Amino acid sequence: MVDSHQPxxxxxxxxxxxxxxxxxxxxxxxxLEKAGYTVVSTPxxxxxxxxxxxxxxxxxxxxxxxxxxxxxxxxxxxxxRRGVEVFxxxxxxxLAAAAKAGTHFAVIGPATGVALRHLGLEPxxxxxxxxxxxxxxxxALRERVDYPPQKPTKKKPPVPTVLCIGSALSRWDSTVSLHxxxxxxxxxxxxxxxxxxxxxLPAGTIADWQDGQFACxxxxxPSAARVLVTLCGKGNVVCIGDTTAATAKKVGLNISRVAKxxxxxxxxxxxxxxxxxxxxxxxxxxxxxxxPAAPSSQLQTPSTSQPRTSLIATSATADRSGEQAEAGA
Numbered sequence: 001m002v003d004s005h006q007p008x009x010x011x012x013x014x015x016x017x018x019x020x021x022x023x024x025x026x027x028x029x030x031x032l033e034k035a036g037y038t039v040v041s042t043p044x045x046x047x048x049x050x051x052x053x054x055x056x057x058x059x060x061x062x063x064x065x066x067x068x069x070x071x072x073x074x075x076x077x078x079x080x081r082r083g084v085e086v087f088x089x090x091x092x093x094x095l096a097a098a099a100k101a102g103t104h105f106a107v108i109g110p111a112t113g114v115a116l117r118h119l120g121l122e123p124x125x126x127x128x129x130x131x132x133x134x135x136x137x138x139x140a141l142r143e144r145v146d147y148p149p150q151k152p153t154k155k156k157p158p159v160p161t162v163l164c165i166g167s168a169l170s171r172w173d174s175t176v177s178l179h180x181x182x183x184x185x186x187x188x189x190x191x192x193x194x195x196x197x198x199x200x201l202p203a204g205t206i207a208d209w210q211d212g213q214f215a216c217x218x219x220x221x222p223s224a225a226r227v228l229v230t231l232c233g234k235g236n237v238v239c240i241g242d243t244t245a246a247t248a249k250k251v252g253l254n255i256s257r258v259a260k261x262x263x264x265x266x267x268x269x270x271x272x273x274x275x276x277x278x279x280x281x282x283x284x285x286x287x288x289x290x291x292p293a294a295p296s297s298q299l300q301t302p303s304t305s306q307p308r309t310s311l312i313a314t315s316a317t318a319d320r321s322g323e324q325a326e327a328g329a
Contacts, residue, residue, distance in 0.1 A: 016215035016275040019205065019232075021224035028220060031264035036277045040214075042202055044227035045193035049086050056168055056189040058090075064163060064188060065091050071101025072161065075141060077175075078107050079166030084115035086190045087165055095121060106141065109241075111262055129243045129262065137174035148182060159184050168192035169223060195227040206232050215275045216256050218267060222247035229253060238270050 017038040022028045029041040051058035067073055068091075076098065078084050084107075088095060099105070099121055106125035107113045113123045125144070127137050145160050161184040164172050168189035179185045198206060208214060209232040216236035219225045225237065225248040237253045239245040245258045257274040259266035 015277055016271075017213060018271065018275075019209060019214045019217040019228075021217065021219050021221065021228070027264045028218070028267055031268050032218065032271060035268050035272065037271065037275075040202060040205065042205065043196070044224040044231075045195055045221075047082065047086075047191055048194055049191045050090060050189070054194055055192060061087075061090060061188060061190055064186075065094055067161075068094050068098040068103065068163070069101065071098065071103060073098065073103050073163050074145070074160045075104050075106055075162045077137065077162060077164045078105070078112050078116065079164065079170040079172075080109070081111045081115040083166040083170075083190060084112060084119070088119055090190065095119060104144075106137070108137070109262065129241050135174055135177055138177035141178060142181065162186070163188055165190055193221075193223045195223070195230070198231050201231065209233065209235060216271070217253075218271065219244055219248060219253075220267070225253060226251055236274075238267065238274055240267060 015036050015038045017040065018032055020026075020029045020032060020039055020041045021044045022041055023043050024041040026041065029039050033039045046054075048055035050056040050061045064073075068076070076095070078087075095105075095116075096119065104124040105116060105121060106127065107116055107123045108127050109129040110126070113126050116123055125140055127140060141160075141162065147157055147160050149157060159182060160178075162175065162178060164170075164175060164185065164187045166172075166187075166189065169192060170187070170189070172187045175185045175187065209217075214235070216238050217228055217232075218238050218240075219228060220240040222244050225239070225244060228235075228237070229251045234252045235254065236256045237248050238257045238259070239248055239255060240259050241262045242258060245255050248255055257270040259270040
C-alpha cells in the first residue's frame, strides 16, 4: 500500500496515480492498488465521537439509552455506517434490546444496512443515500405509520417517536415533514468529522496535486470533497456516490465518474472507466517491482438533555451534507 510519497518503481509510475480519501490499508485503497493503480491514501478528516474533546456532547447521547432499551422509541434512523458503529460502541447491546422491545430500524444507504446486519439486526426500511436530503424518508415512514390518522379513531394513537442517529454534519431535511405532522423527532449526533490540516497530509501531497501529478482523487464522502478543495485545490475526482458527487460539483471539482455501487468493486470500476490502465501497468505486480522510481516531478499524468420533540437540523447544517451513507467514511 502506498500511503506516503516514498520512492515508487518504474513500472508503477506507468499507472495513473490516485489520491484516495481513505486510511492506508483500507479496503478501497487496497482494491485500487491490487487493480494496478499507484495509490496515495490519506483520510481528509478525523472522526471525533461523542465524549471526545471535539465530539458531540456525550450527556445528550446518554439520555437515550434507557428509552431505547425500554422500547419508548418507535423508529431509529441511521444516516451512516459510522453512526451504527459508533452508537453500538458507546452502548453495546442497546440496539438489540431496543429491537426486542419493538423498535424499528431504518437505514440510509446500503453500507449502513450492512453495518446494522453485522450486529444481527435487520433493517425494517432501507432508503437510498440521497433520502436524508429529500422528502423520501419522511414519506416512507408515514406510509408505515398512520399518524396523524387519516380516519377518525376512538382512541388517540401515541405520537410516533423517531430518533435519527448520525454525524453532527448529517442533513435531516427529510424529517421536516414528520416534525410538522406532529411526530416526536430528535436528530442525535454521535460523532462529527474534523478536517485535517495541511501539515497532516502526507508530505508533498498538496504540491503534487497542484502540479498535476495525480490523475484524480477518489472521494468517498461529501466532507472529503470539501477538504480536498480547501487544502489542495480543484481537480478531477471519482466519487463514491451521488451525494458525494453533488457536493464535489458544488465546490468546483471536475467529476470524472461516479461509482455505481458504494463499495470497493464499484469504485475500482469507476476509476477504470475514467482512467484506464496501460497494458504494462496491468501486468505489473506491486510485489515484484524493484527498480527505483523517477522523481515525482517527472511523473506523467493522464488527461438535547431530555427526550423531547426537537429537530436539530438548522440552516447551518443544511449547507453541509456531511458524512452520509456512502461508504460511511
